[in-house]
Amino acid sequence: MGSVRAKRTLRIGVDVGGTNTDAVLLDLDAVHQPTRGVIAFHKTPTTSPNVSDGIEAAVGNVLQQGADRISEISCLIVGTTHFLNAVIERDSRRLSKVAVIRLSRSYTKDIPPFSDFPPVLASLLHGYHGYIDGGLHIDGSQEAPIIEEQVLKQCESIERLGIKAVVISGIFSPIDQHFHQEAQVRSIMQRRLPDVDIVCSSEISNIGLLERENASILNAAIMKFARRTIQGFRAAMKRLGLDCTLFISQNDGTVINSFAAAKLPIKTFSSGPVNSMRGAAYLGLGQSGSQGEERTSTIVIDVGGTTTDCGVLLPSGFPRAASAYVTVAGVTMNFPMPQLESIGLGGGSIVREHDAEVSIGPDSVGYQLTDKSRVFGGDVLTTTDIAAANGLDIGDPRRVGDITTELIQRVHARTKKMLERVIDRLKLTPAPLPVLLVGGGSVVCPLELEGVSQVVVPKFHDVANAVGAAISRVCGSVDAIYSIADVALSEVLEDAKTQAVASAVAGGAEPSTVTVVEIDTLPIPYVSGQIRVLVKAVGDLSIDYVAESKQLVDEEDIVVEAASDAVEDPSATFKEEPTRSKFDFDAYRPTVKQNPDTGIHEWIVSETDLEWLSVGCYILGCAGGGSPKAEFLKLRDQIRAGSIVRIIDSSSLSQDALIYWGGMMGSPAVSIERLNSSECITAVADLMEYLGHRSFDAVMGLEIGGANGLEPLLIGSSHAFDRPVIDADWMGRAYPTYWQTTLAVHESGQLTPCAIASGDGKTIIMTKSPDDEIVDRALRASCSEMGSRVGMAAKPTTTDRVRSYGVINTLSLSWRIGRTVARAQQESTIHTIAEQIIDEVGGPITAKVLFRGKITAVERRIFKGHSYGEITIAQAQTDEEEQEHDAPAVAEGGVLKIPFKNENIYAKHIAEDGTEKYLATVPDLISVLDTQSGCALGVPEFRYGLLVTVLGITCSPRWSDTKRGLEYGGPEAFGYKVDYKPLGVFVEPKSVVLEYAT
Structure with missing residues (x-):
C-alpha cells in the first residue's frame, strides 16, 4: 500500500513586531479544547536588519515542540509591520525613489504628485513625475488616447535618473473597462524598462485620484524591500523543511499569498494590530477563528515593547474600521484600515522621575530590553523593572531592590491613567466595556481600570498576535463599475457576488465556507446607466491550497541585498519631521493690513488661515459642495510659492465696484479625479472678453459650502487675477442649483449672461434667460456633455446687491469654525x-x-x-x-x-x-x-x-x-x-x- 498523506490540519502563525517575533503552532481540529488548539508557542527578539532570522528561530522552536508533525502543517501565515515601519521610519535603505506618470492631457497639473506628503517623506520618495496624454471622463470615454512616443520619452527620463519604481496614475482609471490605459502604459514601459517595478493605481484603490495615487506611491516605494523580505521568509521556510504555502496577513484580518503580497505590500500595513485583536478574541472570548462570532463589542489592548495599540472588535469579530479620513505616516489614502489608538507605553518604555512627577516613554529600549533594563543588568529604568520590583518573576529582582514603593505606586497610577485615557477615546458610551489585555508587555499593566467591566488576560496572551495570524480567513472582493442600462440590477449583483466568491476561492478559501458578507451599490453622479458595486466574500483557508510557485528574486540577489542592509545603527537613517510645537491659538492673529494704494484693510491669508477655512467650509457645506481638499492644496502651494490671497470686508467696497462671482458646477466624483483649478479662471476670462471688461474690482463666491467656499480665493489669488475676495457669498451654505441663491431670491434676471468652461478648451456663454431656474438646467445639461465638471462665472454684480442680498462674513465664519476644530483636536476635546x-x-x-x-x-x-x-x-x-x-x-x-x-x-x-x-x-x-x-x-x-x-x-x-x-x-x-x-x-x-x- 502507498503511504497515506498526512491530514494537514496544523497552521503556523507568526507575527513580526518591532521588538519581538512570536510564533504559534495551531491545531484546527482542537479549537474547542481549553488550549484552543495551541500546541506550541515561542517568543524571540526581532532580529535586525534581517527579520527572517527571527522568524526562523521562532518557527524552528515551535516545530521542535511539535515533534514530528511537520508534514501536517498546511500553511505558514506571517503578520508583519515591517513594511509599514519602513515608511514610518523614513528608512532610505528600505524605501525606493518613485517616479509618477500621470495620464491626462488637460487636468491634474495644478496639484503635482507628492503634494499631499509630509515634506521629509516627499523628499525621500519623490524621484520624478511627468505627464502624458490619456485619462478618461466619468462616462468611461477617453479624454485622450495613449501615445507611445510620449511614454517612451518618460522612460528615458526615468532610466536616466536610475529610478526603479514607477506609479502610473490615470484619471478615472478604476472605471476603465474598455481602453485599459494604465495597462497599456505599463506594457510599453516594461518593454523599455524590464527591471523596473510598475504599479497601476487602479489595482491599488478606487475613485479619488490623489488618495489612490498616494497609496500607490507607498506601495511602489516598498515593493523591492517587500520582495526581498518575503523571499527571505521563503528561504527560512526551506531551511526549516517546510513545504507548505506562505501567506501574509492583511489589514482586515484576512490573508494573501506571498507572491501577491510582494506586489501589494500596502495591504499588510496594519496586519500586526489586527492579528492581535483577532487573536485576543479567539483566545479570550472562546470564539472560533472560522465563525468569528462575538456577543459584544470589546476593547483589545495590545502592549508591546515600545507601544500599546488599542482597538475595538465588533460583533463580527473583525476590527472597527477607521473613520472616513485615513492617514499613514502623514499621507492621506482612500485605503481601508482599522481604527487604532496608539500610545507610547510598552514593556521597554523608559521611566523618568521629575521632582514629584513621573513620566513613561514614549521612548523605549525596545528589543534591547534584555541588555539595557536594570533587571537584566543594564542601567536604564523601564516599566519592566517597575513590574519586577512589584513582584513580577522576571530577571534578577536584586537589581531593582532599591526601587521604592512610592515610585512603584506613581508608575502604576501613571500607567493606569494612560490606559484609561485611550480606552475613553475608543469607548462610545460611559458604560463599562470588557477589555482583553494581550501582548508581551501586558505584564506592566494594572488589571483594574476605570470604565471597564472586566480585564481579561487570556492564556497565551503574549502571543495573541501570532494566534490571530494563524486563524486568518480569506477574502475575495469586487469593486467595479457596471452598466445597468440593459441589465437588471439583480443580475449585476449576482455577477459581482459570483466574482467575489471566485476571488476568495482563488485566494485559498475552502469553497464550502465562503459567504458574502458585504454588498454595497453606489450610483455615479452625472452618469446614467452605470453603478458602482462593492461586494466582499470571506471563507476559511483551505488546508489543501497551494499558491502558484514562482521565484520572487534570485537567491543570489537576496544575499547581496540583505548584506547591504547591515548597518551598525538600525535607526541611522530615521528622519524626523520638523517638530511642530503646540499651536498657541490665543496668541495667533491673522494678518490684516491696510493697502497703501486703496486704503482698504485686507486680510492676507496664511497657510494656517487656509487650513481653518477649508475645515469650516466643509462643515457649512451641509454634506454638499464637495471636499475642499484639492482647492486647499492648490492655494497652499501658491502661498508657499509667494502668491498673495486677500480678503476684504464688504463695507470697504466702493459704490461703483465691479464684482465678478462664480464657482464650480458638476459631480463631486469628477472633482476628486480632476485636480485642475483653471475652469473658473477660464470662465471669468471668457466672460470678461464677452462683456468687454478689461478688469474688475473684487471677486465673490457662489457658495461658502465645500470646495466652492475656497474657489473665489483661487480666482482672486495673485497667481490668477490678483483681486481681493469679499467676505460674503450668495448662499451662506451649499445648495445643489445655481438659482438657489439669495441674489435670485431678491432680484430676478441677475444670473445671465454667464459662462461655463470645462478646462480643456470648451466654453459656453449663456446670454439670456426668461427665468432663473432654466439657467441651471441649461448649464447642467451642457456640463454633462463637457465632462460633468465645469467652472462658472456669473453676471458681474454691484456693491448694493452684495450688501443688500449677500450672506455677509461667511469666510470669517468658516475660519472661526475651522479654528475651533483645530483647537479641539490639539486639546483632545473632540467629544464636545x-x-x-x-x-x-x-x-x-x-x-x-x-x-x-x-x-x-x-x-x-x-x-x-x-x-x-x-x-x-x-x-x-x-x-x-x-x-x-x-x-x-x-x-x-x-x-x-x-x-x-x-x-x-x-x-x-x-x-x-x-x-x-x-x-x-x-x-x-x-x-x-x-x-x-x-x-x-x-x-x-x-x-x-x-x-x-x-x-x-x-x-x-x-x-x-x-x-x-x-x-x-x-x-x-x-x-x-x-x-x-x-x-x-x-x-x-x-x-x-x-x-x-x-
Whole structure:
C-alpha cells in the first residue's frame, strides 16, 4: 500500500513586531479544547536588519515542540509591520525613489504628485513625475488616447535618473473597462524598462485620484524591500523543511499569498494590530477563528515593547474600521484600515522621575530590553523593572531592590491613567466595556481600570498576535463599475457576488465556507446607466491550497541585498519631521493690513488661515459642495510659492465696484479625479472678453459650502487675477442649483449672461434667460456633455446687491469654525466639538446638537445629475455611544432620518414609539460631523457604521424672512410639503477683517 498523506490540519502563525517575533503552532481540529488548539508557542527578539532570522528561530522552536508533525502543517501565515515601519521610519535603505506618470492631457497639473506628503517623506520618495496624454471622463470615454512616443520619452527620463519604481496614475482609471490605459502604459514601459517595478493605481484603490495615487506611491516605494523580505521568509521556510504555502496577513484580518503580497505590500500595513485583536478574541472570548462570532463589542489592548495599540472588535469579530479620513505616516489614502489608538507605553518604555512627577516613554529600549533594563543588568529604568520590583518573576529582582514603593505606586497610577485615557477615546458610551489585555508587555499593566467591566488576560496572551495570524480567513472582493442600462440590477449583483466568491476561492478559501458578507451599490453622479458595486466574500483557508510557485528574486540577489542592509545603527537613517510645537491659538492673529494704494484693510491669508477655512467650509457645506481638499492644496502651494490671497470686508467696497462671482458646477466624483483649478479662471476670462471688461474690482463666491467656499480665493489669488475676495457669498451654505441663491431670491434676471468652461478648451456663454431656474438646467445639461465638471462665472454684480442680498462674513465664519476644530483636536476635546462650534457661531440660540449616533443605512440614487438619497442614524447602543457631552442632543433614542439632494434637506426624528418630529429643515444648515475627527462628512463619505454628531445652525434671514426665500431654499424647493420652523435666532458672524485690523 502507498503511504497515506498526512491530514494537514496544523497552521503556523507568526507575527513580526518591532521588538519581538512570536510564533504559534495551531491545531484546527482542537479549537474547542481549553488550549484552543495551541500546541506550541515561542517568543524571540526581532532580529535586525534581517527579520527572517527571527522568524526562523521562532518557527524552528515551535516545530521542535511539535515533534514530528511537520508534514501536517498546511500553511505558514506571517503578520508583519515591517513594511509599514519602513515608511514610518523614513528608512532610505528600505524605501525606493518613485517616479509618477500621470495620464491626462488637460487636468491634474495644478496639484503635482507628492503634494499631499509630509515634506521629509516627499523628499525621500519623490524621484520624478511627468505627464502624458490619456485619462478618461466619468462616462468611461477617453479624454485622450495613449501615445507611445510620449511614454517612451518618460522612460528615458526615468532610466536616466536610475529610478526603479514607477506609479502610473490615470484619471478615472478604476472605471476603465474598455481602453485599459494604465495597462497599456505599463506594457510599453516594461518593454523599455524590464527591471523596473510598475504599479497601476487602479489595482491599488478606487475613485479619488490623489488618495489612490498616494497609496500607490507607498506601495511602489516598498515593493523591492517587500520582495526581498518575503523571499527571505521563503528561504527560512526551506531551511526549516517546510513545504507548505506562505501567506501574509492583511489589514482586515484576512490573508494573501506571498507572491501577491510582494506586489501589494500596502495591504499588510496594519496586519500586526489586527492579528492581535483577532487573536485576543479567539483566545479570550472562546470564539472560533472560522465563525468569528462575538456577543459584544470589546476593547483589545495590545502592549508591546515600545507601544500599546488599542482597538475595538465588533460583533463580527473583525476590527472597527477607521473613520472616513485615513492617514499613514502623514499621507492621506482612500485605503481601508482599522481604527487604532496608539500610545507610547510598552514593556521597554523608559521611566523618568521629575521632582514629584513621573513620566513613561514614549521612548523605549525596545528589543534591547534584555541588555539595557536594570533587571537584566543594564542601567536604564523601564516599566519592566517597575513590574519586577512589584513582584513580577522576571530577571534578577536584586537589581531593582532599591526601587521604592512610592515610585512603584506613581508608575502604576501613571500607567493606569494612560490606559484609561485611550480606552475613553475608543469607548462610545460611559458604560463599562470588557477589555482583553494581550501582548508581551501586558505584564506592566494594572488589571483594574476605570470604565471597564472586566480585564481579561487570556492564556497565551503574549502571543495573541501570532494566534490571530494563524486563524486568518480569506477574502475575495469586487469593486467595479457596471452598466445597468440593459441589465437588471439583480443580475449585476449576482455577477459581482459570483466574482467575489471566485476571488476568495482563488485566494485559498475552502469553497464550502465562503459567504458574502458585504454588498454595497453606489450610483455615479452625472452618469446614467452605470453603478458602482462593492461586494466582499470571506471563507476559511483551505488546508489543501497551494499558491502558484514562482521565484520572487534570485537567491543570489537576496544575499547581496540583505548584506547591504547591515548597518551598525538600525535607526541611522530615521528622519524626523520638523517638530511642530503646540499651536498657541490665543496668541495667533491673522494678518490684516491696510493697502497703501486703496486704503482698504485686507486680510492676507496664511497657510494656517487656509487650513481653518477649508475645515469650516466643509462643515457649512451641509454634506454638499464637495471636499475642499484639492482647492486647499492648490492655494497652499501658491502661498508657499509667494502668491498673495486677500480678503476684504464688504463695507470697504466702493459704490461703483465691479464684482465678478462664480464657482464650480458638476459631480463631486469628477472633482476628486480632476485636480485642475483653471475652469473658473477660464470662465471669468471668457466672460470678461464677452462683456468687454478689461478688469474688475473684487471677486465673490457662489457658495461658502465645500470646495466652492475656497474657489473665489483661487480666482482672486495673485497667481490668477490678483483681486481681493469679499467676505460674503450668495448662499451662506451649499445648495445643489445655481438659482438657489439669495441674489435670485431678491432680484430676478441677475444670473445671465454667464459662462461655463470645462478646462480643456470648451466654453459656453449663456446670454439670456426668461427665468432663473432654466439657467441651471441649461448649464447642467451642457456640463454633462463637457465632462460633468465645469467652472462658472456669473453676471458681474454691484456693491448694493452684495450688501443688500449677500450672506455677509461667511469666510470669517468658516475660519472661526475651522479654528475651533483645530483647537479641539490639539486639546483632545473632540467629544464636545459640536458644543464648541455652537459657542463660536452664536450660542444655543443659533445652533443645536440635533442627534448623536451611528449611520445604520445609506440609500443613494442619481436623478438628473444630482445625488439623492437618505441616511439613517440610530441612537448608539450602550456599548457604542460616545463619552459624555456638555449638552444633550435635541432628540435621543430612536433614529434620525436625513434625506439629501447633494446637501442635507431635513432631519426627522422617529422615536421608539413611532412618533415623528422634524428637528430642522432647509434653509437652516444641517451638518453631519464625524465624531472621531470633528470634521464634516460629505455625501460621498456617508457610509454604514460611522459615528456621527448632527449639528443644526440657523440660516441667514436672507432666506427665511421672505416667502420667496423659502420657496427657493426651503423644503418646498425639494418637493417636501413640510412647514419650515426656524431652528433659532440668526447671529451675524463677526468679521475677521474688522476684528483684527491694525
